[in-house]
Amino acid sequence: MNRYGNYIVAGVVLAALIGIGFFSGKFVLYLAMRVMILSIFAMGYNILFGRTGLLSFGHAAFYATGAYGVALSAMHLHSHPLLGIAMGIVAAAILALIIGFFCVRHTEIYFAMLTLAFGMMVFSLMWNWRDVTGGDDGLYGIMRGSISLGVFKIPIMKDSHFYFLVLFFFSVTVLLIHRIYQSPFGLVLAGIRENHVRTEFAGLGVKRYRLAAFVVSGAFAGLAGSLSLLLESNVTPFAAHWSHSADPVLVSLMGGMQTFSGPLVGSVVFVVLREIIERFTHNWMLWFGLILLAIILGFRGGIVGSTAQLLKRSAK
Amino acid sequence: MMESLVHVCLAGISAGMFIWLVASGLTLIFGVLRVLNFAHGSFYMLGAYLCYTCLRYLGVNFWLGVIVGPLGICLVGFLIERYLLRQVYDLELPYQLLLTFSIVLICDELVKMIWGAGSIGSPTVPGLSGSVQIVGRNFAVYNLFIMVVGPLVAIALWALLERTWWGRIIRAAASDREMAAAIGVRVPGLYTGVFVFGAWLSALGGALAVPYIGLLTTGMGEAIIINAFVVVVIGGLGSLKGAFLGALFIGLLNSFGTRFIPTLDMFLTFILMGVVLLWRPQGFFSGVDQ
Numbered sequence: 224m225n226r227y228g229n230y231i232v233a234g235v236v237l238a239a240l241i242g243i244g245f246f247s248g249k250f251v252l253y254l255a256m257r258v259m260i261l262s263i264f265a266m267g268y269n270i271l272f273g274r275t276g277l278l279s280f281g282h283a284a285f286y287a288t289g290a291y292g293v294a295l296s297a298m299h300l301h302s303h304p305l306l307g308i309a310m311g312i313v314a315a316a317i318l319a320l321i322i323g324f325f326c327v328r329h330t331e332i333y334f335a336m337l338t339l340a341f342g343m344m345v346f347s348l349m350w351n352w353r354d355v356t357g358g359d360d361g362l363y364g365i366m367r368g369s370i371s372l373g374v375f376k377i378p379i380m381k382d383s384h385f386y387f388l389v390l391f392f393f394s395v396t397v398l399l400i401h402r403i404y405q406s407p408f409g410l411v412l413a414g415i416r417e418n419h420v421r422t423e424f425a426g427l428g429v430k431r432y433r434l435a436a437f438v439v440s441g442a443f444a445g446l447a448g449s450l451s452l453l454l455e456s457n458v459t460p461f462a463a464h465w466s467h468s469a470d471p472v473l474v475s476l477m478g479g480m481q482t483f484s485g486p487l488v489g490s491v492v493f494v495v496l497r498e499i500i501e502r503f504t505h506n507w508m509l510w511f512g513l514i515l516l517a518i519i520l521g522f523r524g525g526i527v528g529s530t531a532q533l534l535k536r537s538a539k
Numbered sequence: 540m541m542e543s544l545v546h547v548c549l550a551g552i553s554a555g556m557f558i559w560l561v562a563s564g565l566t567l568i569f570g571v572l573r574v575l576n577f578a579h580g581s582f583y584m585l586g587a588y589l590c591y592t593c594l595r596y597l598g599v600n601f602w603l604g605v606i607v608g609p610l611g612i613c614l615v616g617f618l619i620e621r622y623l624l625r626q627v628y629d630l631e632l633p634y635q636l637l638l639t640f641s642i643v644l645i646c647d648e649l650v651k652m653i654w655g656a657g658s659i660g661s662p663t664v665p666g667l668s669g670s671v672q673i674v675g676r677n678f679a680v681y682n683l684f685i686m687v688v689g690p691l692v693a694i695a696l697w698a699l700l701e702r703t704w705w706g707r708i709i710r711a712a713a714s715d716r717e718m719a720a721a722i723g724v725r726v727p728g729l730y731t732g733v734f735v736f737g738a739w740l741s742a743l744g745g746a747l748a749v750p751y752i753g754l755l756t757t758g759m760g761e762a763i764i765i766n767a768f769v770v771v772v773i774g775g776l777g778s779l780k781g782a783f784l785g786a787l788f789i790g791l792l793n794s795f796g797t798r799f800i801p802t803l804d805m806f807l808t809f810i811l812m813g814v815v816l817l818w819r820p821q822g823f824f825s826g827v828d829q
Contacts, residue, residue, distance in 0.1 A: 278633045325817055331632050332575055333820050336772055340812040343765070347805035466761065469640060476637060506652055512644035519638050520626050 237394065244386045252382050253454075258494045259393040260450050261474060265486035266400050267443020268471035273480035274409065275436045276416030278335045280468045281322065281342025285315040285441040287349060287463035289448025294362040294458055295355070302368030304379060304388070308449040315445020316438055318345070323437035327430050330419075339465055349460040361459030365452060379453075389450055396443060397487075403439070404483060412436050444471075473511075477518055479525025488526050542674045547798045548791065549673070553682040555790020556689030557751070560744025562767040562774075562782040563696060564737030570777030571713045571733045574624065577639040579741050580764025581646035586612050586742025587759065588654055590749050601664045601750070609742035616738030620731045647757045654755070664750050681750055688747065692740070693783045700779070709733060713777070766793075769812045775822020784824070 243255050264286060271277050292311030293304075300306065322341045329337055349356045356362065367385060369378040379385040403409045411432050414422045423429045452458050461467065470493075471486070478489025493511075500507050522529040565579045590608035593599050599607075619642060627634050667684050670677040700706035712719040712729050720726045744763075752759070770789050774781020789808060796807050815822065 272633070278636065325813070328817065329820060332636075332776075333816060335632075335636065336768065337813060337816045339768070340772075340809045340816060344806060344809040344813065347803075347809060351802050351804060351806065465765070472633070472637065473640075476633075480633075506648045508644045509648035509652070512641040512648070515637065515641035515644070516623065519634050519641065520623070523630075523634070 233397075240390055240393075244383065244390060249382060252386050254494055254498060256382075256386060256389045256450075256454055258490050259389050260447050260454065261470070261490040261494060262487050263393060263396045263450070264444055264447035265471040265474040265478075265490055266396060267440045267447065269440075269475045269480060269486045270400065270403065270412070270443070271436050271440040272472060272475055273482075273485070274404070274416060275412045275433060277327075277330065277433065277436070278472065279326075279338040279437075279440075280335050280465050280472075281326075281338030281340075281345075282440065282444050282471060283465065283467035284322070284342040284345035284463045285319050285444035286448035286451070286467070287345065287458065287460070288315040288318050289445030290452035290458040290462055291349065291356060291362065291448075292445065293449045293452045294365045297365050297368070298362070302366065304368055304370055304453055307453070308392075308446065311449030311452075312442050312445045315448065316442040319438045319441025319444075320434070323434045323441065327433040327437060339468075342463065342465055342468055346460055346463040346465070349463055356460065359460060361457060363457035365456045367453050367456070385453065389454070392446060392450060396446065400443075401483065408432070408435070473515060475525075477514065477525055479528035482525070482527040482531070485525050485527045492526065542676055543798075545674050546676055546678065547794050549678060549682065549686075551791035551794030552787060553685045553751075553790075554794060555787045556685045557744050557748050558763065558766045558770055558789060559689050559783055559786035560692065560747070561741045561763050562770040562786050563692065563779060564740035565764075565767050566771045566774070566777055566779060566782045567696075567740070568734055568737040569771065570779075571709060572624075572628075572730050574628070574635050574639070575768075575776075576737075577636060577764065578619070578642040578646065579737070579767065580760035580762075581643050582612050582616065582738045582741040582760075583745035583748070583763050584650060584755075584757065584760035585615065585646060586745030587749050587752075587755055588650055588745075589742075590746035591755055592654075594749070604749070605743070605746045608746040609739050612742035612745075613735050613739050616735045617731060619738075620734040624734070625727070625730075643760070647760065650757050685747060685751065689783075689786075692743075693779075696779055766808070769808050771822075772812050773815050773822060775824045778822060778824040781822050781824030785822075 240255065240259075243251060247255075264282075268279070268282050271279055271282075289311035292314040293307035296307045296310040300310075322338070326334055326337045326341065350359055352358075367379050369376045369380070370388070371377075377384070379388055411422065411427055414425075414427075415429055415432060419429050422432075448458075448462065451462075474489035474493050475486045476489070477492060478487065479485030496514075497507050497511070500510050504510075518525060524532060561579060561583050564582070565576060568574060568576050568579070586608050588608075589611045590601075590604040593604035593607050594601060623638060623642070624635075627638050664681055667681045670679045671683070672678075698706075700710060708719070708724055708729065711722075712724055712726055716726055719729075745759075748759075749755070766789055767786075770785035771778075771782055773788065774783075774785035792807055792811070797804055800807075
């Protein structure tokens with residue numbers, strides 16, 4: 224697809240999302256927000272996974288940190304949502320910097336195990352530190368305050384208003400990550416994935432780039448977590464559990480981890496398919512597991528990658 | 540105080556033995572196949588559920604359940620290795636990990652569909668029910684039995700690997716796959732065999748855990764696999780001796796942790812895992828045996 228084609232697709236998607244915001248019912252609105260939040264999580268994650276080639280099993284910790292950041296700042300500081308989101312992102316990024324500092328010393332399976340260990344440390348802290356995090360009950364009943372911008376206030380209590388805040392952050396994320404992938408930084412990350420030894424010989428500090436990718440993806444996870452807290456108004460330690468870290472991996476894999484729009488498409492399929500399947504059975508995870516098996520065994524490009532290949536082949 | 544210390548120790552050791560049974564299979568499979576198997580906890584869970592089914596619905600003796608349950612899992616392991624895992628040996632690490640992870644999802648849901656959450660009071664284990672007095676407190680005879688079984692399995696594994704022809708073949712394939720194939724070892728078949736054997740060990744742990752835990756849930760697989768991961772990391776991926784000592788250590792650490800510093804429950808385990816990975820990523824016993 225050429226460049227203009229991509230712009231047209233992006234424009235159509237944006238128009239459709241705005242349309243959903245104005246005209247659809249509560250349920251579709253809620254689903255669309257869930258899709259966008261998961262997309263932010265997965266696209267940010269994919270900077271590390273698809274781009275840099277590092278498989279992390281600890282990103283749920285940053286997601287949860289974002290959520291707890293918003294909740295705690297709403298409870299103790301001020302209920303301004305933008306302040307909360309900023310706190311959430313900063314907290315997640317700092318945590319990612321600390322954890323990443325240790326984790327990027329290893330690659331492959333040891334990296335995965337290290338991120339798993341650190342993620343579970345965060346999980347157990349949230350689980351046990353009852354005075355601050357509410358223990359296994361988590362924090363709940365967090366109200367969405369209105370966004371006051373000096374002279375005027377934007378109320379976001381209603382879902383139909385909050386939707387546009389989510390859409391705003393979603394669009395910013397897509398643009399930012401697109402920029403990152405086009406930038407020299409993004410190209411170095413791809414170089415590390417393809418051949419880290421050569422990248423090192425080219426005079427680039429591979430570890431520092433890995434750490435940077437780790438922190439950036441952690442910050443996006445924090446943003447996703449913050450938004451999810453504002454949407455659901457509660458958070459429990461299970462947001463940080465390792466099995467939740469698998470979500471962005473699976474979504475990226477399903478959509479196509481080597482493509483830009485893969486995590487996006489994966490998120491749509493993940494959320495929508497889940498709703499559809501759960502209408503009929505309660506065994507969503509079973510079907511999801513089977514789909515994953517099929518993708519790993521047969522369609523490793525994911526949905527986007529495999530479709531692109533098919534199109535290319537038919538064009539010949 | 541003294542009595543309570545002894546009992547905390549005993550509880551830790553018996554809990555550690557279940558982790559050992561899962562970790563032994565996990566580390567054996569990693570040592571030979573180079574695949575870290577997320578689904579290993581599912582084998583443990585399935586072993587427990589199959590044993591439970593034998594007790595509850597077929598009304599057989601507990602020991603028969605312990606034999607039949609794990610054998611059923613051998614079949615599951617065989618199918619998984621032959622038809623799924625074999626396709627991804629040459630692919631990158633994420634595909635292997637995620638393949639085993641999707642098996643976890645499928646197993647969890649299948650168990651939920653078939654069994655729901657199974658509750659079993661305490662099935663009578665012929666000859667091993669009741670408790671004995673140890674330094675002034677009651678201790679279940681069954682737990683003592685587990686503390687004997689664990690080391691026995693360890694000794695049997697050691698003898699198998701170090702003293703038999705089969706063990707030599709397995710060690711050869713573990714240290715150099717191509718060389719082993721060149722001297723005539725049928726490596727694909729061996730891989731299947733090792734995977735099935737590892738699955739059996741884990742399922743044996745699950746079946747033996749039935750009288751121990753009392754309530755079977757789909758979370759039990761995930762709970763034990765995470766402990767087994769910690770154990771094989773501490774002991775060194777691929778090392779059986781490391782897995783045994785690591786399991787004992789983690790069992791005791793959990794037991795003492797929940798007794799004396801309950802606020803740091805779990806946290807200690809993962810701190811330990813992180814520190815070992817950073818300081819000695821090869822673990823404490825790698826290279827001693829393979």
